[in-house]
Amino acid sequence: MFADVEESQIAKMMDEKDSVSTQRTVKRSVNLFRSFLIEKRGSGEFEGLSKQELNENLRLFYVSIRKKTGTNLKVNSLNNIKYGLSKYLKGTCKIDIQGPEFNDSNEVYKAALTDMKKKGFGFVDHKPAISSEDLKKLYNSESIVFNVDTPWGLQNKVWFDIKFYLCRRGGENLRRMTKETFVIKTDATGREYVFQAIDEVDKNHGSNAAPNETIGEERMYAQPHLESMCPVNSFRKYLSKLHMKLDALWQRPVEAFSEESTAWYCSSPLGKNTLACLMSEISKKAKLSRIYTNHSIRATAITALDQHVEAEIMEIEARHIMHATEERKESSIRCSECLLDQPKEREMSHYFSSSLGTVCRNPTQTHMDQENxxxxxxxxxxxxxxxxxxxxxxxxxxxxxxxxxxxxxxxxxxxxxxxxxxxxxxxxxxxxxxxxxxxxxxxxxxxxxxxxxxxxxxxxxxxxxxxxxxxxxxxxxxxxxxxxxxxxxxxxxxxxxxxxxxxxxxxxxxxxxxxxxxxxxxxxxxxxAKCKIFEISKFLRMQIQDKTLIHVRRSNVLSDVLKIYQRNPEIVQRDFNVCFEEHSRDNDVCHVPLSPHALFVQFWREAFAHFFAGNQESVPIIDVSIDPDFYKTLGQILYHGLILLDYWPVKLSQACACVMILNTCSDRQLLTSLHRTMSDQERFVITEAKREIRSGCSEFSMQTTKSLYQVLRLYGNTQRPRPGNLEKLLLQMSNFYLKQKSYWALYEMRSGLQSFISDFLSHLEEQDVFSFYSLLTPNALSLFEKTIYMFSATDNSIHEMEEKRVKMYFENFVMKLNCETLSTLLVKWCYSDCLCMEHLYVRFLANSISERPHFDPNETTLTLSSVYTSQEELHQLMMSELES
Structure with a gap:
């Protein structure tokens, strides 16, 4: 079944796919460039210009643009103008001004930015956080602006609570909110909280956001001792006083009201401009020390979290703050690993309250204080x-x-x-x-x-x-x-x-x-705190005996390694080097010994290709043709790689690792691993089904139902998927596919893993496995933490500046790589495809220009030239080296 769609509808959707601010930026940038061309050339048309002509005009445009007063723009303003032009040209003319044809204009653009910074136009005017004194004024029991016994005061408090506790952005989507946007629920400990129940598109979560980059996972927990000033109680009261016939969440307060009235608000919503300036109005009415904006509330929330983290009274990591505040610039930090658990959500809500001065000081009065x-x-x-x-x-x-x-x-x-x-x-x-x-x-x-x-x-x-x-x-x-x-x-x-x-x-x-x-x-x-698994392996490593040399045929790595471990079980207690050269073992002249990393990486690649199934994560396959001792041998190889090198094949499903090590796994981890095991197309089907659920459908569309049938049956589903049971089915499937179906393989691998020391992993918890995978899984930020740069010049000369520019080029290149390509980079760099190395080195070759990068995995060193002409040049050379 298909809907009739007109071209006008498609055109409207295309026009509205970008946010209003993005559309405004693009329009302003194009108008400025047209004005510049009219003044210089007499014509503002640039869509038909060649790339060479466009490059020349952009060179002049970047350095000549000024404010109406004749003063320089700020750095951010010029960045926005270039972004708007780039987006317009790429969408309308299919021209990428970041390409090599525009190297000249891009170099001038960088020079213009540097010149602006030298002249003092590089600063950013950040919105101030609300001071603690002003917060006390707002939440004072005698405060008029937050008086919950009046329509205006109740609305102000609920609006502020939601923006503060849930880290809402300035004015995003306020006008679109409805009574169903936020819901009151109870967690496993019996505490009530408010959370965002309906997904939305915002500045950081548009069409290109990943399925697991969701918003609305923050929680506003109840503070029962505050009674009417409790954020959950205030929200419940506010909902009960809204006009029944209007679905909008923010409604105009009535001029005259009675305490017993069921409607304190009109059947007319607050306007977008009113909501955008609401914090400024609150500042004036409350006579705060300065006029704050809506953005100041979010800045206050982030400051509150940061202060408690610095004081080390709260165990919340940067990735939790990033997730709560909907920031994406820290590379998401391992999508499924950023999810907040309930203790963290309660903890964050608790410290928001303490920043407002609303937390009960009696340790017996609140659940949080009882926990601490x-x-x-x-x-x-x-x-x-x-x-x-x-x-x-x-x-x-x-x-x-x-x-x-x-x-x-x-x-x-x-x-x-x-x-x-x-x-x-x-x-x-x-x-x-x-x-x-x-x-x-x-x-x-x-x-x-x-x-x-x-x-x-x-x-x-x-x-x-x-x-x-x-x-x-x-x-x-x-x-x-x-x-x-x-x-x-x-x-x-x-x-x-x-x-x-x-x-x-x-x-x-x-x-x-x-x-x-x-x-x-x-x-x-x-x-x-350190990873417990690494500490255990470090302890066991001291019992490793002297090195030996083993020979493996490069064309038969999988079978040769299996034979070595099956015939010589004691090898797990020895260190070794590996020689892949096919020659007589007695011919010592031809030995080319390599690090064990090279053997483990190649072995597990072949094992995953033949005996495991999955996409980003892999699950063992049970087959009657497989030798019964095969998976036990895999467990021994896992043990050897772990105690010898801290090596672990992170492509092995994290849920399977939990089952293998702990003999249990949480529902959340099962669902996360199932998602990462699925193919991109299968994940897309699940995402589309969840989108239909959020739209409020009672039954899936025919196409979605058919697609779900095709996907879910592959993972053991036998029931008809419906909006009301999809989450339950996914959990049942994850249990079947990751635990039950692969149980005997995981059981044998566990047996091999603990065949030498039976209980060396007996005191671990799921969080330890999570930390273990987090530290080993390749990602750009963790890689940078391990990287040491060795500059050829350290005298603040032009040579050092050029090498630091190359360092920036290299880091930009790494940031754009996906997990699979990062693993390839690591194999070239240090033989390993995970982050088990203590340090990685980048050395700059003095007086060299644009030479091919050189990897020395034996020394875990990457050698780069001191100068590359552009980011694109280094990118092309690095990709060529990785693909070779």
């Missing part, structure tokens, strides 16, 4: 990190005045961190007799640490003082609780030295004193 209270730190929580039969437990008392938790710096189950200094680590703790602890294995030829005395005895309770991770998650109210306690007794610092040659602990003690107040604790250096 001292009483919630149970003994078993602190003991869990050391719960392993191999080691004796070091437990900490919950009544201790130090309020300290498990040390994130050391691997789970391990009482020390393995380092290069004779595998010793100093641990501070309360005094106890020296204690003898058996260790797993003894690395050969380790120097004996110099230490005096060892004895046997019974262990007392220990409290690690090297970690602040749990303490940071406790709110300021915990510090108040600590101040009420009696002074802490002196603590004796115990230096625990682990001598692996004798497998005993030898102790030296000296008295130290606890911090006198919480400020001293806060000023102590913080220990950054």
């Amino acid at each position: 209270s001292c009483a919630s730190l149970k003994q078993e929580h602190l003991d869990a990190v050391f719960n392993d039969s191999t080691f004796d437990e070091f437990s900490s008392s919950s009544s201790s005045q130090q309020q300290e938790a498990k040390d994130e710096e050391r691997p789970p189950q391990v009482l020390y961190r393995c380092g290069e200094e004779y595998f010793m680590h100093q641990v501070s703790s309360t005094t106890s007799p020296p204690y003898q602890i058996p260790l797993i294995g003894t690395p050969p030829e380790l120097p004996r640490p110099i230490s005096e005395g060892s004895a046997e005895g019974a262990s007392q309770s220990f409290i690690s003082t090297s970690s602040n991770s749990a303490q940071e998650s406790i709110s300021g109210k915990t510090h108040a609780y600590q101040r009420e306690q009696p002074p802490s007794p002196p603590i004796v610092q115990q230096q625990v030295i682990l001598d692996l040659t004798n497998t005993v602990i030898k102790c030296e003690t000296e008295p130290i004193h606890a911090p006198s107040n919480p400020k001293d604790i806060a000023n102590e250096p913080k220990v950054s």
Whole structure:
């Protein structure tokens, strides 16, 4: 079934696909360029000009444009003008002014920007955040502008709450909002919240946004102790007072009203201009210190989050703030990994409230404070990190005045961190007799640490003082609780030295004193949390034996590697180099040993191609023709790559990895992995179906129903998809396809993964697997964090400036690469297709111009010339190198 569509409708849709501000920018840019051409050439027509003529005119246009007053434009204004021209020419004339034919004009454009910055026209006039004093004025119980007992005050407060808690942009879509845009729901803990229920197009989420780049995931949680000033209660009251016959959310307040009236608002919506200037009107009525704009509310929300993050009283990462504020410039940061979980959503809403001064100060009055209270730190929580039969437990008392938790710096189950200094680590703790602890294995030829005395005895309770991770998650109210306690007794610092040659602990003690107040604790250096899986692999790596050399035929990598691990299981305890040359093994002259990375990457590429299925993520295939020990061998190879190199094939479905490692997986991760397993076309079908659901349909269209049948049956679905059951079906399919169908393969892989140390992954959680994948999955920003640039000149000369320009070209190139191409880049750069390398190097070759990039994976180094004529030139050379 198809609708009748006229050309006029298509034309209208094409005209409206861009936002109003974008259309305004394009129109203004074109008019300015026409005016320039009329003044210089006598004719404003430029659509018929050749690329060469257009290039010449653009060169002059960029440097000659001025304001009506004759002064320079700001840098942002010139950027917007060029953007508008580029969009118009690309859409109307099919001309890309970023192409190589326009190198001259683009160089002049860059020079013009530099000149503007030198003259002071590069600054950006950011909208100020609302000061804390002005926020207190607004939310004061005697405030007129937020008086919820009047139509005007109630509307002002609800409008401000929604924009603040949900990080809404200035004036976007306010006029289009309806009574159904926001909905009140209850989360798993029983707390009410308001969230955006209807998707919309905004500045950062247009037609080119990915399906998982959704908006409306922020939540405004209830603050019951505030009663009528609670944001959820205010919103509920506002909805009950709206005019029944008008669907618009923002309606004009009536002039005369009664408290008992069911309608405080007219059947007339507020105008777009009124809504756009509402914060300015509120500023005037409340007599704030300055006139704020709608954008100031969002700036205040971001500032509030940032301040709490800097104070380290909230464990919210930058990716959570980016997702809440609908920013995309941090490359989305791994689409499905940016999703906010309920604790983070409650936490963010809580700190918004604290910034407004509306959070209850009594720890017993709010759910959030109960979660952060001292009483919630149970003994078993602190003991869990050391719960392993191999080691004796070091437990900490919950009544201790130090309020300290498990040390994130050391691997789970391990009482020390393995380092290069004779595998010793100093641990501070309360005094106890020296204690003898058996260790797993003894690395050969380790120097004996110099230490005096060892004895046997019974262990007392220990409290690690090297970690602040749990303490940071406790709110300021915990510090108040600590101040009420009696002074802490002196603590004796115990230096625990682990001598692996004798497998005993030898102790030296000296008295130290606890911090006198919480400020001293806060000023102590913080220990950054690390991935637990990496810490475990780091510990196990010290037991790896000497290197060996293995030969593999490049044409038979998969079968040769499987035979090596099946015939020589002990190889997982050895380091190795690999030689791909086909020659006699006794002919040492011909050996060309390569890093194990090269072998693992090639092996897993072939394994995924033959025994797994999927798109961005892959799932093992169950087939009767596959050797029963095949998947167990895969698990052993996974183990070897992990402990040897921190290598893991991130194309393996993250949900499958959770099932394999943890024997469980959350519904959210199952749905995310199912989405990434599907092909682009299959994902498009699901996205279109969800779009129809948001439109309020009771049944899918015939075409959508047919497409859903074709897609869902591939993943085990047996029911008819309907708008009311699609989410349930997707969850059932993800359980079947990722857990049940591939269960025996994952079971065997788990068996192989733990065939040497049976419980080395037993204390991990799903968040640990998530962090593990986040750190290894190739993305531009993580790659830049590992990259070290080695400039040939460091004297602020023109040569250093040119090399820094090349650095910018290179980073721009990397930012445009997708995950698959980034993996190819890494293989060229360091043999590995994931981010398991500690550092990557970019070296600049002095006095070289436009030479081909050179990769040296043995040194993890990329060599670039000191000068490239343009971004496009470096891009072409890099792509040519990657495709070779």
